[in-house]
Amino acid sequence: MANLVIAEHDHGSLKAATLNVISAAAAIGGDVHVLVAGHNANAAAAAAAQVAGVSKVLLADGPAHAHLLSENAAAQVVAVAAGYSHILAPATAYGKSVAPRVAALLDKAQISDIIKVIDGDTFVRPIYAGNAYATVKSADSVKIITVRGTAFAAAASGGSAAVENVAAVADSGVAGFVSAEITKSERPELTAAKIIVSGGRGLGSGEKYREVLTPLADKLNAAMGASRAAVDAGFVPNDYQVGQTGKIVAPELYVAVGISGAIQHLAGMKDSKVIVAINKDPDAPIFSVADFGLVADLFEAVPELTSKL
Amino acid sequence: MKILVPVKRVVDYNVKVRVKPDNSGVDIANVKMSMNPFCEIAVEEAVRLKEKGVATEIVAVSAGVAQCQETLRNAMAIGADRGILIETDVELQPLAVAKLLKAVVDKEQPKLVVLGKQAIDDDANQTGQMLAALLGWGQATFASKVEVAGDTATVTREVDGGLETVSLKLPAIITTDLRLNEPRYATLPNIMKAKKKQLDNVKPADLGVDVTPRLTTLKVEEPPKRQGGVKVADVAALIDKLKNEAKVI
Ligand SMILES: Cc1cc2nc3c(=O)[nH]c(=O)nc-3n(C[C@H](O)[C@H](O)[C@H](O)COP(=O)(O)OP(=O)(O)OC[C@H]3O[C@@H](n4cnc5c(N)ncnc54)[C@H](O)[C@@H]3O)c2cc1C
Ligand SMILES: Nc1ncnc2c1ncn2[C@@H]1O[C@H](COP(=O)(O)O)[C@@H](O)[C@H]1O
Numbered sequence: 001m002a003n004l005v006i007a008e009h010d011h012g013s014l015k016a017a018t019l020n021v022i023s024a025a026a027a028i029g030g031d032v033h034v035l036v037a038g039h040n041a042n043a044a045a046a047a048a049a050q051v052a053g054v055s056k057v058l059l060a061d062g063p064a065h066a067h068l069l070s071e072n073a074a075a076q077v078v079a080v081a082a083g084y085s086h087i088l089a090p091a092t093a094y095g096k097s098v099a100p101r102v103a104a105l106l107d108k109a110q111i112s113d114i115i116k117v118i119d120g121d122t123f124v125r126p127i128y129a130g131n132a133y134a135t136v137k138s139a140d141s142v143k144i145i146t147v148r149g150t151a152f153a154a155a156a157s158g159g160s161a162a163v164e165n166v167a168a169v170a171d172s173g174v175a176g177f178v179s180a181e182i183t184k185s186e187r188p189e190l191t192a193a194k195i196i197v198s199g200g201r202g203l204g205s206g207e208k209y210r211e212v213l214t215p216l217a218d219k220l221n222a223a224m225g226a227s228r229a230a231v232d233a234g235f236v237p238n239d240y241q242v243g244q245t246g247k248i249v250a251p252e253l254y255v256a257v258g259i260s261g262a263i264q265h266l267a268g269m270k271d272s273k274v275i276v277a278i279n280k281d282p283d284a285p286i287f288s289v290a291d292f293g294l295v296a297d298l299f300e301a302v303p304e305l306t307s308k309l
Numbered sequence: 310m311k312i313l314v315p316v317k318r319v320v321d322y323n324v325k326v327r328v329k330p331d332n333s334g335v336d337i338a339n340v341k342m343s344m345n346p347f348c349e350i351a352v353e354e355a356v357r358l359k360e361k362g363v364a365t366e367i368v369a370v371s372a373g374v375a376q377c378q379e380t381l382r383n384a385m386a387i388g389a390d391r392g393i394l395i396e397t398d399v400e401l402q403p404l405a406v407a408k409l410l411k412a413v414v415d416k417e418q419p420k421l422v423v424l425g426k427q428a429i430d431d432d433a434n435q436t437g438q439m440l441a442a443l444l445g446w447g448q449a450t451f452a453s454k455v456e457v458a459g460d461t462a463t464v465t466r467e468v469d470g471g472l473e474t475v476s477l478k479l480p481a482i483i484t485t486d487l488r489l490n491e492p493r494y495a496t497l498p499n500i501m502k503a504k505k506k507q508l509d510n511v512k513p514a515d516l517g518v519d520v521t522p523r524l525t526t527l528k529v530e531e532p533p534k535r536q537g538g539v540k541v542a543d544v545a546a547l548i549d550k551l552k553n554e555a556k557v558i
Binding site: 069070071092093094096097099100102104105107108111112113126127128129130131133134135136137139172173175176177178179180181182183191220228231232244245247252253264270273274276287288289290292294295296301304305308309 | 320322325326328335347402403404407426427429430431432433434435436437438439440441442443445446447448449450451453463466467468469470471472473474475476477478481486487488523524525526527528529530531532535536537538539540541543544545547548550551555557558
């Protein structure tokens with residue numbers, strides 16, 4: 001039995017989420033192979049080869065993969081799929097776009113966003129915004145799985161797998177890359193950060209969000225996040241959104257500022273180790289999950305917190 | 310051009326579901342059901358494309374129990390022209406839904422299928438991508454902006470690092486994200502008009518699709534509860550807790 005991990009990468013390096021998927025694949029048991037579908041992606045393949053527990057890296061290098069389009073990525077996975085019992089991808093924007101295509105092309109069900117491996121057929125996954133955990137068993141011969149990164153530790157380095165080149169697929173011709181507008185930040189990545197400072201509608205505006213929260217995040221070397229309301233109102237870009245339909249995070253410390261704590265928001269952060277909530281409404285639902293709640297006006301409390309740290 | 314919009318009936322997003330005491334599932338008897346919010350955004354986008362003169366007809370499709378009719382009427386009240394109910398009591402999983410939708414696409418020949426990115430009950434995030442694969446079409450998941458000109462859709466997508474724009478050759482699949490639009494409310498006159506719109510009923514067998522589930526749910530459990538925390542008196546007390554008790558800073 002062998003498991004194939006679909007790597008998420010930027011051609012030069014692996015995205016952190018790939019390491020969590022490798023751990024999930026290892027938990028299933030059997031060999032772990034990693035597919036890097038990219039363009040001029042030798043460095044990403046070399047990085048995958050150095051991950052502990054990986055026994056082979058497949059490198060599909062070609063122009064069709066220059067922009068990591070799902071149509072080509074899925075075709076590539078299908079081209080190498082024979083012999084694998086499990087095909088796993090991270091539950092990220094990339095993995096979520098590619099894996100279901102693979103599943104449909106192979107006529108297999110997909111098990112989304114697993115948080116636990118029971119055995120090779122049986123997995124636990126959250127449903128209803130994490131208000132219930134379902135244990136599901138697959139009857140398919142091949143399991144297509146996406147993995148919730150926060151539920152599996154990152155695989156360590158220390159491997160020395162061989163890299164095998166495989167033929168890259170041709171471009172599908174049905175989709176093309178136009179442009180990307182990637183948020184630039186010196187901060188840690190939201191899904192991998194140890195500390196997150198997150199702001200909601202209570203901040204009032206983008207200017208206030210930055211003025212109040214940035215100094216605190218700087219002091220804590222934290223990533224910055226937001227509620228849907230803060231993103232919808234244009235305070236911050238979409239990739240800041242934490243929640244059921246945004247990013248799932250589980251840092252050591254999550255500081256929720258001016259966030260009420262709707263179930264969709266809690267779904268994305270309630271596995272954080274320590275939660276702090278600062279909100280002027282003592283009845284805000286966020287306090288029901290907060291280890292330490294401070295009922296206060298955020299415009300006074302946050303600057304004070306920043307200066308006293 | 311014709312647009313197909315698959316809409317799912319789900320537990321309303323405001324309801325906090327409860328796990329059944331026998332761990333067989335969640336209790337959805339007597340809870341409010343609504344159209345999946347991402348499907349509302351999909352219907353709204355189709356209606357806007359029609360208002361712009363890009364689309365000529367919008368067909369809403371829902372697969373599931375007889376009550377999915379209500380969801381279809383709702384879609385028609387927002388502006389869909391007609392509805393198709395694929396009626397079954399069998400639990401439908403995304404692969405089965407994608408196959409049913411493919412059969413409808415083969416018949417209706419739409420140029421665009423707009424789905425929600427995710428159903429907020431199963432949180433699967435699969436159906437649109439599966440349908441795209443079955444049809445061999447291009448896909449743009451997590452759309453926050455859609456422009457259609459001639460035989461091309463240019464779609465901006467919400468990805469993990471920010472935004473990405475792709476161009477799709479039509480016919481194609483789009484799945485909606487939250488920022489694509491703000492769905493309008495159905496007005497009373499439009500709700501009345503929707504009652505008279507055409508609603509066809511088919512069965513999975515009529516479409517030649519085997520919908521047998523591939524996944525069996527062995528049990529459904531409550532997630533572990535977080536220990537209720539404490540309220541601190543002031544900023545100094547908060548810093549003390551973080552430094553000396555939690556030791557996270
Ligand atoms: C389909 C769907 C998907 C969704 N997905 C997500 C998701 O992924 N993530 C997400 O976050 N939400 C999501 N939501 C939205 C969610 O339901 C809530 O609307 C949202 O989380 C609310 O954001 P908020 O807490 O910032 O705003 P509000 O609920 O308006 O809360 C603002 C809070 O700020 C406090 N406040 C105001 N002023 C001050 C002050 N001066 N000092 C201190 N406190 C102050 C208020 O007391 C209040 O509690 C989703 C909703 C739907 C329907
Ligand atoms: N039973 C269904 N009937 C109609 N559309 C559906 C159904 N299930 C899923 N969909 C569509 O697929 C999208 C994503 O659902 P899912 O893949 O289950 O998260 C939904 O927003 C709908 O547009």
